[in-house]
Amino acid sequence: MENNYSYAEFLKAVGKNSSSLQAEKLLNEIYLDLFLKHLHREQTKSRIMRLIDVALDCRDESAFLMYSERLGKLEEND
16 A cells, blocks of 8 residues: 655656546545545554553553554654
């Protein structure tokens, strides 16, 4: 799911020798990729927060610290 789109690629897609259909296809691909990344990040964040809640309920300090660290790293990457 790791696609890196460059500005140069986009310019090629919308260039004079290219059809607008190709540019639209590339934009749709970029938007879909961004949406899926956002969805995955939100689901991962939600899952980690549930695990933190369970760790707190069970008074499991090591699990709490581990999941809190994971959540922090996830939020750093936003």
